Amino acid sequence: MKVPVKVGGRDLTLSNLDKVLYPDFGFTKAEIIDYYSRVAPVLLPHLAGRPLTVKRYPNGVNGPFFFEKNAPDHTPGWVRLATLPAPGSTKNRETIDFAIVEDLPTLVYYANLAALELHVPQWRVDDDGEPLPPDTLVFDLDPGPPATIVECCRVALMLREVLAGEGLTARPKTSGNKGMQLYADWDCREEPSTYAKRLAQLLEKEHRDQVVSVMAKKARPGKVFIDWSQNNPAKTTVAPYSLRARERPTVSAPLLWKEVEGCERPDELVFTAPDVLARVEKHGDLFGRA
CATH class of the missing domain: 3.30.70.3300 (Alpha-Beta Plaits)
Incomplete structure (x- = not known):
């Protein structure tokens, strides 16, 4: 079933919203889109200007997945792209058209593709799409x-x-x-x-x-x-607030230093999407603080 929606003034078509992508947790694609929509105010600043690599799980976390750097052919024209060299490309490409996720419609577009994990490098591109030094x-x-x-x-x-x-x-x-x-x-x-x-x-x-x-x-x-x-400029790291494709919808969650100092059991620092939304409501963007 396809559902047309308007997000931030952009027209999108969402699909398979009731599909369970985290079977052990019963977490659906609709809930994934909802999580990314609600966490967007603190997530987007950490994606802005950074070429995106995603891990897509079209059949859920227990199914096959693939990395995707090149924006899909059906990417809407309003998604910002940066064409960058691709040395050592496994697909023999000279360049890759990377998406730059800077707004809610683009984030929802990728969430609808079951792009559960968002990975970015430690550098950004400028307004012309040229790479800047690592920041x-x-x-x-x-x-x-x-x-x-x-x-x-x-x-x-x-x-x-x-x-x-x-x-x-x-x-x-x-x-x-x-x-x-x-x-x-x-x-x-x-x-x-x-x-x-x-x-x-x-x-x-x-x-x-x-x-x-x-x-x-x-x-x-x-x-x-x-x-x-x-x-290494060619490498990426999972973005703050990104979901991970684990048994549960865990998140790469910013921490308070007092949580690091006091950690005695591994489960103390496991946060799912609902946990992180509650943390953001309480603390704001912990990763935005010096």
Whole structure:
């Protein structure tokens, strides 16, 4: 069943609204569109200017999915696109037409495509669609079992202190999966991956029983891998407030530092879409604060 709607003055056709995309939670496409519509005021500023990569799950989180960078052929003409080089494209494209999600109609358009996960780089494009220097530094903290997000929180506190010593203010969020990320505004003092790698190696040297800075899986059990490579311009990280394709509709949720400091059990930092809407109503955009 198709439902014509008007969103922000744009005409859209929504489809399969009663389709359950999170079977274990009974969460439907209509509820996904509702979540993204309601969280849009705090989400859109973190997507603005950033080329979008999505993970689409047309048959739900238990079905096959695909990454999509190139805007679909049926993308409405009013969706902002940026045509950017595509070095190493797996589809042999020279360029990719990336969507730039800056308004509610575009966000709803993608939610209707079952684009559950929204991923963006640490840089933006200018008004002409040309890439700007990176404006964000990110550290992806990935726990190697049996370590959990509890151990990630301890490493996050160490990293917060190191960054503060460098004059950078860290902001924490969950990944919506097993780990978490720390972000900081970036001033291009040097190449960001090189800088992030150096800090990761510093913490590994000081806390070898807790931290690892190398990719090798065999080095990770019981430790937290600080993935500094997310700062590569070709890479993306899940956006703040994005859903994740887990058993439940978990969200990459911005955190209060006191939540990080006090975390004792992994389930304390698991937030679903309804949880995050309640948090936004209470706190506003935690990721918008320095």
